[in-house]
Amino acid sequence: MAKRVIFTDAEIATPDDFTNIGVFARADAQTLAGGAVGYPNAWARFTISQTSAIQLSINPGALFQDDVFYTSTSAMPVNLQAYLPLVSNDQKWVALLVRGAHQTDLDNRMFETDVASGATVQQQTPVADELFVQIVVQDGLPSPTPLKPSIAASDCCLAFVLLTATGIAQIVSGEGWRLKTLFEVEGRVTVLEAEFSDIEQRTSTLETDIANIAGQLKSIPRIELMRQIQTNLCNLNVAVKLPAVARAYWEDLGLFDADWDTTNASWLARIWTGVRFPWASITNNQLSLLTAGDPLLTITNKLALPAWTEKTRISVEGADGYKDISQQVHSIVTAVENTVARTSVSYGPTINVCTNAAGFAAVAGTEVGQTFTANGQTYVNDGLSSGTGSSLGAGNIIHPDINFSAWNSDPTTANHRIYAVQELQIDSWTETYWSYVTNTYGVNGSIYGQTFLNSQATIATSVDLYFTRVDATGGDVHLFLCETTATGEPNWSAALANVTVPCGTLHTGWNKFPFTPTLLDPGKLYAWFTVTVGNHALATVNDNKYAQGSLFWSTDGKWAQGDPTNDFAFRLNAASFATTRTVVNFQPLALENGMTEIKLLYGGWAPGGTSLVWEILPVGSSTWSTLIPKGDTNPLVGLPPLCQLRATFVGTTDLMPAILLDTNARAWAGRMQGSMTAPSKQQAFGYSSSSVTVVTTVDNFDGNLHTFTNKLLLASGAIVTPSVTSTAVDPNKSTRVTFTSTFALGAPQTSAAVMPCATTSTVVKVPFVQDILMFAA
Known part of the structure; x- marks a missing residue:
């Protein structure tokens, strides 16, 4: 005790002297409590017992608050009936709080009233000053799954009690507020000291090991180099088409869905030159004219051209002799007619170039199947033959201001041209006619024909033949326009147009064989040939008057025999256009709640020196916008629900672009969703690993609008989030960001699936995964 009361003999003690005995003792106890505890x-020392379904008994204990401590000397009952939840299925947590209180105890004592007589009187007077404990119940919220009430920093919680409608269900001690005894602290310190000694020994060993490792670091390749090697190996595997086996590294360019689990319940994406956000809504209608039979167009077998008249382009006149065109052995010839190649135009603020398109070179140009699919008809560009490039002038397929990208000159894609820039993508083919969607005709009869050189680009419309004899007994005449082989022979499998003229309409003299307008490339040798069983004769000219071709016949429908001196008399007629510019309105594009993308798919051509310019007029706008990115705000940013559509044909009096308005001519309008989740299929590592790194390149990424997270999906179905993710911005393109995520799997795994996830706050600007790699350590 720092201070004590001293009494001496014969001293008359005062009441304060006796009071100080307690005051000094309490002061010393509080000094000890505040300084040591x-x-x-x-x-401390409180225990709780349950005396009934709704009542507790709090046995004596103490409360310490800094240098003051409060005690209880007897058990305190707590009745919780008033706090029981009223709903039978509800539960509730309540907290028992220990709070200190101060009171002065009073009692009756005898007081002397007269010193002389010694008379006394009984009076009530303070006899003790007490610091005691109170128990306060803090109520919680009832719920089928209740939460414990939060405790204020100034309170001390003795216990939490779980209540049901029938009474007390559980008592949980408030260990976080319990005062630990010196014995407990000593035990914990002893354990820590032992562990510290062990750590000290291990640290000394580690210092030696680290020093040895530091000496070997220069001989260890950098992780960046190893990752580059792994990336190159992934690309090489794709390029040389190595068999799919278990590997510790995997890459996908988002070109095909073979490695993506599109049937997974979490799948919310699409694969299209990258991993893209899915459609929220899309319409797919036939591309058709606003006014059927528009007089500004001439439509032949659904091929639409600006209105034209016919003029003769090649004329071989004369009647030096004749040739019976049915005198050879009748044979069955199978003519394969090629069809007009397709063009796809995609436009909108959510159209973005994916630089992984070169990945298609490894699989023979399968991109056609990705882009050109309509009404169940898929066009595959597998092994497309070399084209001349004349039918699509570079830079003029859509507009003179657009230039084709380096993709056009890639030798691995010689016949597939792609022009792609921000907000616009155009896919087209350099061959006017392709052999991947064909019509086959089997005809019987003798085969005669004529080859001819087309010196300039021509839209052929008919061939005139001079008949010197017509068999009145019958025999329709079938005429085919076809390409020739490299040796100058007719190519029966590359017919471009055909027409049948009934025998009853034939007469001696010139007879017209009209067919669907057909674009002929300049500088190419073409042929026409007839097949008939009728005893007809055609006029010929001799002495090689027409030196740019040869008369020929075939006896077996396979091989053609040429005549070096004679030619058939014929005229090749072509379209002549009255105007060099024609504007035509098409049916508008509509999508409920607005569109962010449009796509047009159609057959047709656009020869060099011509262009076909598409324009839209969104509802509420007064200005037509061409489907060409100008750098300003895209007209689809406002999510218009309706857009008028028109096309401008620009050309010359001899050449014009054309559109094939068949059922496969389509007009799409679409809008993206606001989130993307794309789980891949499980990729086997070939061994067990507990650490995986995923590297994802995300293009068109804006951190203010978008979020992106790499995740892993284990074979058990568990989803793993990365331990750490770093980002790197492409120095050549600020919107291309690489996310490198490291995953700690815990238990070793033999396989995993990547699951990139992204969100956008606006559907008019969405990111996409350009490529993704996974490495197992």
């Missing part, structure tokens, strides 16, 4: 709010 020092808990701001802690309880």
Whole structure:
């Protein structure tokens, strides 16, 4: 005790002297409690017993608050009936709080009233000053799954009690507020000291090991180099088409869905030159004219051209002799007619170039199947033959201001041209006619024909033949326009047009054989040939008057025999256009709740020196916008629900672009969803690994609008989030960001699936995954 009361013999003690005995003792006890214990709010020695379904008994204990401590000397009952939840299925947590209180105890004592007589009187007077404990119940919220009430920093919680409608269900001690005894602290310190000694020994060993490792670091390749090697190996595997076996590294360019689990319940994406956000809504209608039979167009077998008249382009006149065109052995010839190649135009603020398109070179140009699919008809560009490039002038397929990208000159894609820039993508083919969607005709009869050189680009419309004899007994005449082989022979499998003229309409003299307008490339040798069983004769000219071709016949429908001196008399007629510019309105594009993308798919051609310019007029706008990115705000940013559509044909009096308005001519309008989740299929590592790295390149990424997260999906179905993710911005393109995520799998795994996830706050600007790699350590 720092201070004590001293009494001496014969001293008359005063009441304060006796009071100080307690005051000094309490002061010393509080000094000890505050200096040695020092808990701001802690309880000690309390125990709780349940005396009934709704009542508890709190056995004696103490409360320490800094240098003051409060005690209870007897058990305190707590009745919780008033706190029981009213709904039978509800539960509730309540907290028992220990709070200190101060009171002065009073009692009756005898007081002397007269010193002389010694008379006394009984009076009530303070006899003790007490610091005691109170128990306060803090109520919680009832719920089928209740939460514990939060405790204020100034309170001390003795216990949490779970209540049901029938009474007390559980008592949980407030260990976080319990005062730990010196014995407990000593035990914990002893354990820590032992562990510290062990750590000290291990640290000494580690210092030696680290020093040895530091000496070997220069001989260890950098992780960046190893990752580059792994990336190159992934690309090489794709390029040389190595068999799919278990590997510790995997890459996907988002070109095909073979490695993506599109049937997974979490799948919310699409694969199209990258991993893209899915459609929220899309319409797919036939591309058709606003006014059927528009007089500004001439439509032949659904091929639409600006209105034209006919003029003769090649004329071989004369009647030096004749040739019976049915005198050879009748044979069955199978003519394969090629069809007009397709063009796809995609436009909108959510159209973005994916630089992984070169990945298609490894699989023979399968991109056609990705882009050109309509009404169940898929066009595959597998092994497309070399084209001349004349039918699509570079830079003029859509507009003179557009230039084709380096993709056009890639030798691995010689016949597939792609022009792609921000907000616009155009896919087209350099051959006017392709052999991947064909019509086959089997005809019987003798085969005669004529080859001819087309010196300039021509839209052929008919061939005139001079008949010197017509068999009145019958025999329709079938005429085919076809390409020739490299040796100058007719190519029966590359017919471009055909027409049948009934025998009853034939007469001696010139007879017209009209067919669907057909674009002929300049500088190419073409042929026409007839097949008939009728005893007809055609006029010929001799002495090689027409030196740019040869008369020929075939006896077996396979091989053609040429005549070096004679030619058939014929005229090749072509379209002549009255105007060099024609504007035509098409049916508008509509999508409920607005569109962010449009796509047009149609057959047709656009020869060099011509262009076909598409324009849209969104509802509410007064200005037509061409489907050409100008750098300003895209007209589809406002999510228009309706857009008028028109096309401008620009050309010359001899050449014009054309559109094939068949059922496969389509007009799409679409809008993206606001989130993307794309789980891949499980990729086997070939061994067990507990650490995986995923590197994802995300293009068109804006951190203010978008979020992106790499995740892993284990074979068990568990989803793993990365331990750490770093980002790197492409120095050549600020919107291309690489996310490198490291995953700690815990238990070793033999396989995993990547699951990139992204969100956007606006559907008019969405990111997409350009490529993704996974490496197992």
